[in-house]
Amino acid sequence: MCVILAYLTHLKSLLTDNAMTLPNKRILNFTGALACAGMMGFALYAQHILLLDPCPLCILQRIAVISIGLVFLVAALHNPGQLGGRIYAVLIGLISACGAGVAAWHVRLQNLPPDEVPSCGPGLEYMVDNFPLKDALGMIFKGSGECAEVVWRLFGLSMPTWVFIGVVGLAAAGIWNNSLRKQ
Secondary structure (H helix, E strand, O other), rough: HHHHHHHHHHHEEEEEEEEOOOOOOHHHHHHHHHHHHHHHHHHHHHOOOOOOOHHHHHHHHHHHHHHHHHHHHHHHHHHOOOOHHHHHHHHHHHHHHHHHHHHHHHHHHOOOHHHOOOOOOOOHHHHHOOOHHHHHHHHHHHHOOHHOOOOOEOEEEEEEHHHHHHHHHHHHHHHHHHOOOOO
Protein backbone atom coordinates (compact mmCIF):
# COMPACT_ATOMS: atom_id res chain seq x y z
CA MET A 1 0.00 0.00 0.00
CA CYS A 2 2.81 2.38 0.86
CA VAL A 3 4.48 1.58 -2.46
CA ILE A 4 1.31 2.49 -4.38
CA LEU A 5 0.94 5.78 -2.46
CA ALA A 6 4.58 6.61 -3.11
CA TYR A 7 4.16 5.82 -6.79
CA LEU A 8 1.02 7.96 -7.07
CA THR A 9 2.77 10.84 -5.30
CA HIS A 10 5.71 10.52 -7.68
CA LEU A 11 3.36 10.36 -10.67
CA LYS A 12 1.52 13.48 -9.49
CA SER A 13 4.78 15.41 -9.18
CA LEU A 14 5.82 14.29 -12.67
CA LEU A 15 2.54 15.47 -14.13
CA THR A 16 2.59 18.85 -12.40
CA ASP A 17 6.31 19.51 -12.88
CA ASN A 18 6.45 18.39 -16.51
CA ALA A 19 3.06 19.53 -17.76
CA MET A 20 2.82 19.15 -21.49
CA THR A 21 2.67 22.45 -23.31
CA LEU A 22 1.69 23.08 -26.88
CA PRO A 23 4.18 24.61 -29.29
CA ASN A 24 3.89 28.34 -29.73
CA LYS A 25 1.57 29.94 -32.29
CA ARG A 26 4.35 30.45 -34.81
CA ILE A 27 5.22 26.73 -34.93
CA LEU A 28 1.56 25.73 -35.26
CA ASN A 29 1.11 28.24 -38.10
CA PHE A 30 4.14 26.73 -39.86
CA THR A 31 2.54 23.32 -39.32
CA GLY A 32 -0.65 24.57 -41.00
CA ALA A 33 1.39 25.83 -43.95
CA LEU A 34 3.17 22.46 -44.17
CA ALA A 35 -0.17 20.62 -44.09
CA CYS A 36 -1.34 22.73 -47.05
CA ALA A 37 1.94 22.03 -48.85
CA GLY A 38 1.36 18.31 -48.21
CA MET A 39 -2.15 18.51 -49.64
CA MET A 40 -0.83 20.28 -52.73
CA GLY A 41 2.04 17.80 -53.00
CA PHE A 42 -0.45 14.95 -53.12
CA ALA A 43 -2.60 16.81 -55.66
CA LEU A 44 0.45 17.21 -57.92
CA TYR A 45 1.39 13.55 -57.36
CA ALA A 46 -2.13 12.51 -58.37
CA GLN A 47 -1.95 14.72 -61.44
CA HIS A 48 1.55 13.90 -62.70
CA ILE A 49 2.20 10.37 -61.41
CA LEU A 50 -1.28 8.86 -61.22
CA LEU A 51 -2.24 10.83 -64.36
CA LEU A 52 -5.51 12.17 -62.90
CA ASP A 53 -6.30 15.45 -64.65
CA PRO A 54 -7.93 18.01 -62.33
CA CYS A 55 -11.38 19.26 -63.26
CA PRO A 56 -12.33 22.96 -62.87
CA LEU A 57 -13.69 22.41 -59.34
CA CYS A 58 -10.46 20.61 -58.38
CA ILE A 59 -8.47 23.61 -59.53
CA LEU A 60 -10.61 25.96 -57.41
CA GLN A 61 -10.01 23.69 -54.41
CA ARG A 62 -6.27 23.86 -55.09
CA ILE A 63 -6.45 27.65 -55.16
CA ALA A 64 -8.20 27.61 -51.77
CA VAL A 65 -5.62 25.23 -50.23
CA ILE A 66 -2.72 27.31 -51.57
CA SER A 67 -4.34 30.50 -50.25
CA ILE A 68 -4.88 28.97 -46.80
CA GLY A 69 -1.25 27.82 -46.79
CA LEU A 70 -0.03 31.29 -47.69
CA VAL A 71 -2.04 32.86 -44.87
CA PHE A 72 -0.62 30.30 -42.42
CA LEU A 73 2.90 31.01 -43.70
CA VAL A 74 2.55 34.79 -43.44
CA ALA A 75 1.07 34.40 -39.93
CA ALA A 76 4.03 32.23 -38.94
CA LEU A 77 6.58 34.67 -40.33
CA HIS A 78 4.79 37.71 -38.90
CA ASN A 79 4.09 36.16 -35.48
CA PRO A 80 1.29 38.65 -34.80
CA GLY A 81 -0.14 39.93 -31.57
CA GLN A 82 -3.74 39.52 -30.52
CA LEU A 83 -5.35 41.77 -33.18
CA GLY A 84 -3.16 40.44 -36.00
CA GLY A 85 -3.88 36.88 -34.91
CA ARG A 86 -7.59 37.55 -35.14
CA ILE A 87 -7.19 39.00 -38.62
CA TYR A 88 -5.28 35.89 -39.73
CA ALA A 89 -7.95 33.70 -38.12
CA VAL A 90 -10.70 35.50 -40.05
CA LEU A 91 -8.76 35.16 -43.32
CA ILE A 92 -8.16 31.45 -42.72
CA GLY A 93 -11.83 30.98 -41.84
CA LEU A 94 -13.13 32.84 -44.90
CA ILE A 95 -10.82 31.13 -47.38
CA SER A 96 -11.52 27.75 -45.77
CA ALA A 97 -15.26 28.35 -46.00
CA CYS A 98 -14.89 29.03 -49.74
CA GLY A 99 -12.73 25.92 -50.22
CA ALA A 100 -15.09 23.77 -48.17
CA GLY A 101 -18.05 25.10 -50.15
CA VAL A 102 -16.41 24.21 -53.46
CA ALA A 103 -15.44 20.76 -52.15
CA ALA A 104 -18.96 20.14 -50.82
CA TRP A 105 -20.45 21.15 -54.18
CA HIS A 106 -18.01 18.80 -55.90
CA VAL A 107 -19.03 15.93 -53.62
CA ARG A 108 -22.67 16.74 -54.39
CA LEU A 109 -21.99 16.51 -58.13
CA GLN A 110 -20.23 13.18 -57.62
CA ASN A 111 -23.25 11.79 -55.81
CA LEU A 112 -25.89 12.84 -58.35
CA PRO A 113 -27.86 10.08 -60.08
CA PRO A 114 -26.36 9.35 -63.53
CA ASP A 115 -29.30 10.92 -65.39
CA GLU A 116 -28.81 14.25 -63.54
CA VAL A 117 -25.06 14.59 -64.16
CA PRO A 118 -24.37 17.66 -66.34
CA SER A 119 -22.71 17.08 -69.69
CA CYS A 120 -18.99 17.72 -70.08
CA GLY A 121 -18.15 21.33 -70.79
CA PRO A 122 -15.07 23.31 -71.78
CA GLY A 123 -11.97 23.40 -69.59
CA LEU A 124 -11.30 26.05 -66.95
CA GLU A 125 -8.70 27.90 -69.03
CA TYR A 126 -11.06 28.19 -71.99
CA MET A 127 -13.91 29.44 -69.80
CA VAL A 128 -11.79 32.09 -68.06
CA ASP A 129 -10.23 33.27 -71.34
CA ASN A 130 -13.47 33.48 -73.35
CA PHE A 131 -16.20 34.45 -70.90
CA PRO A 132 -16.70 37.22 -68.33
CA LEU A 133 -15.69 36.06 -64.85
CA LYS A 134 -19.31 35.94 -63.64
CA ASP A 135 -20.33 33.68 -66.54
CA ALA A 136 -17.22 31.51 -66.19
CA LEU A 137 -17.87 30.97 -62.46
CA GLY A 138 -21.51 30.12 -63.26
CA MET A 139 -20.37 27.46 -65.73
CA ILE A 140 -17.77 26.11 -63.30
CA PHE A 141 -20.30 25.71 -60.49
CA LYS A 142 -22.85 24.19 -62.81
CA GLY A 143 -20.27 21.45 -63.08
CA SER A 144 -19.59 19.05 -65.85
CA GLY A 145 -19.43 15.33 -66.40
CA GLU A 146 -15.74 15.29 -65.61
CA CYS A 147 -16.42 16.87 -62.19
CA ALA A 148 -18.97 14.17 -61.37
CA GLU A 149 -16.61 11.29 -62.12
CA VAL A 150 -14.94 9.65 -59.10
CA VAL A 151 -11.54 8.42 -60.23
CA TRP A 152 -9.76 7.96 -56.88
CA ARG A 153 -10.82 6.85 -53.40
CA LEU A 154 -9.16 6.37 -50.04
CA PHE A 155 -11.12 4.48 -47.37
CA GLY A 156 -14.18 4.86 -49.60
CA LEU A 157 -13.99 8.66 -49.72
CA SER A 158 -13.32 10.62 -52.91
CA MET A 159 -10.60 13.25 -53.23
CA PRO A 160 -13.01 16.23 -52.84
CA THR A 161 -14.31 14.66 -49.64
CA TRP A 162 -10.76 14.52 -48.29
CA VAL A 163 -10.20 18.12 -49.35
CA PHE A 164 -13.36 19.09 -47.45
CA ILE A 165 -12.14 17.28 -44.33
CA GLY A 166 -8.67 18.81 -44.64
CA VAL A 167 -9.90 22.36 -45.20
CA VAL A 168 -12.39 22.21 -42.34
CA GLY A 169 -9.69 20.80 -40.05
CA LEU A 170 -7.24 23.51 -41.09
CA ALA A 171 -9.90 26.16 -40.50
CA ALA A 172 -10.60 24.89 -37.01
CA ALA A 173 -6.89 24.71 -36.16
CA GLY A 174 -6.14 28.12 -37.68
CA ILE A 175 -9.02 29.88 -35.96
CA TRP A 176 -8.21 28.28 -32.62
CA ASN A 177 -4.48 28.90 -32.86
CA ASN A 178 -4.68 32.51 -34.01
CA SER A 179 -7.64 33.88 -32.09
CA LEU A 180 -9.07 31.57 -29.44
CA ARG A 181 -5.93 30.11 -27.92
CA LYS A 182 -4.65 31.66 -24.70
CA GLN A 183 -0.92 32.42 -24.64
